[in-house]
Amino acid sequence: MTVHKEGYTSIALCVLFIFVLNAAIDFYIPGAHVLKWIIYILSFALFVIIVQFFRSPKFAVTANEKQVLCPADGKVVVIEEATETEYLKDKRIQLSVFMSPVNVHVNRNPIGGVVKYFKYNPGKYLVAWHPKSSTENERTTIVIENKAGTPILFRQIAGALARRIVWYVKEGDKVEQGQQFGFIKFGSRVDVFLPLGSTIKVELGQVVKGGRTVLAELPKA
Numbered sequence: 001m002t003v004h005k006e007g008y009t010s011i012a013l014c015v016l017f018i019f020v021l022n023a024a025i026d027f028y029i030p031g032a033h034v035l036k037w038i039i040y041i042l043s044f045a046l047f048v049i050i051v052q053f054f055r056s057p058k059f060a061v062t063a064n065e066k067q068v069l070c071p072a073d074g075k076v077v078v079i080e081e082a083t084e085t086e087y088l089k090d091k092r093i094q095l096s097v098f099m100s101p102v103n104v105h106v107n108r109n110p111i112g113g114v115v116k117y118f119k120y121n122p123g124k125y126l127v128a129w130h131p132k133s134s135t136e137n138e139r140t141t142i143v144i145e146n147k148a149g150t151p152i153l154f155r156q157i158a159g160a161l162a163r164r165i166v167w168y169v170k171e172g173d174k175v176e177q178g179q180q181f182g183f184i185k186f187g188s189r190v191d192v193f194l195p196l197g198s199t200i201k202v203e204l205g206q207v208v209k210g211g212r213t214v215l216a217e218l219p220k221a
Contacts (some may be wrong), residue, residue: 002055002056002057002058003051003054003055003056004054004055004056004105004106004183006054006166006183006185007050007051007053007054010050010054010185011050011051011054014046014047014050015047018043018046018047021039021043022036022039022040022043025039052102053101053102053105054105055104056104056106057104059211059212061108061176061177061178061179061211061212063112063176063177063178064177064214065111065112065146065147065148065177066217066218067214067215067216067217067218068110068111068152068192068194068198068214068215068216068217068218069108069109069110069111069177069178069210069211069212069213069214069215070097070108070110070202070208070209070210070211070212070213070214070215071097071107071108071109071110071154071181071190071192071210072097072099072103072104072105072106072107072108072184072190072208072210073097073099073103073104073105073106073208073209073210074097074098074099074100074103074189074190074207074208075097075098075100075205075206075207075208076095076096076097076098076202076203076204076205076206076208077096077097077098077189077204077205078094078095078096078191078204079093079094079095079200079202079203079204080093080094081093081094081196082094082193084153084193086119086141086153087117087141087143087153088143088151088153088193091196092153092193092194092195092196093193093194093195093196093198093200093216094191094192094193094194095191095192095193095194095200095202095215095216096189096190096191096192097189097190097192097208098189099184099188099189099190104210105183105184105185105188106180106183106210107156107180107181107182107183107184107190107210108178108179108180108181108210108211109144109175109176109177109178109179109180109181110144110152110154110177110192110215111144111146111150111152111177112144112146112175112176112177112179113144113145113146113147113174113175114144114145114172114173114174114175115142115143115144115169115170115171115172115173115174115175116143116144116145116151116171117141117142117143117153117171118140118141118142118143118167118169118170118171119140119141120139120140120165120167121138121139121140121141122138137157137158138157138158138165139155139156139157139158139165140155140156140165140167140182141153141154141155142154142155142156142167142169142181144175148218150195150218152192152193152194153192153193154190154191154192154193155190155191156182156184156188156190157188157189157190157191158184158188164184164185165182165183165184165185165188166182166183166184166185167181167182168180168181168182169181169182178211192215194215194216194218195218195219196219197219198216198217198218198219199216199217199219200215200216201214201215201216201217202214202215202216
């Protein structure tokens with residue numbers, strides 16, 4: 001299992017905390033064998049949880065200009081027609097993927113092309129499934145335009161636990177479909193705004209995989 005670079009500091013701090021905690025227990029309570037074993041087990045469980053959160057699986061991405069890939073692991077929680085007001089300013093099909101703390105939190109480009117728009121918006125930390133989280137929470141908005149000139153807008157949205165969004169793209173970048181564009185720490189969601197007429201390939205409640213699950217097929221130009 002590969003550990004994502006965003007996890008190095010968190011894992012190091014976790015190991016330091018576990019070391020200090022266990023050293024303190026050994027020094028101040030030398031005879032509490034049952035308590036020590038409980039602390040040892042809980043410390044190991046904490047370490048495993050932190051490491052699995054920052055896992056970064058490697059796999060081959062099958063690029064297809066006619067398809068939109070899922071940007072994150074998680075569950076589909078929204079499929080509806082909505083008006084995108086920040087950049088596209090028209091009606092789109094909004095598709096949202098909720099990422100729980102046990103999901104891989106690597107975010108991947110749903111299409112390949114040129115980054116036409118990027119903006120980071122500081123904001124609130126409403127629970128990720130709250131209807132207003134898409135417009136009021138801490139978030140990034142990214143628009144990629146493919147070779148056919150079709151723009152796809154998507155957002156990283158922080159949740160109640162997530163307090164840090166990381167991104168690796170900027171306006172003008174040429175990016176590949178399925179390539180990592182960011183990371184969200186400790187649970188959140190990603191919204192994708194698709195053109196009307198797109199053929200949706202997923203259902204509400206479906207478990208999806210970033211860079212592997214096909215969310216939709218784009219309409220013919």
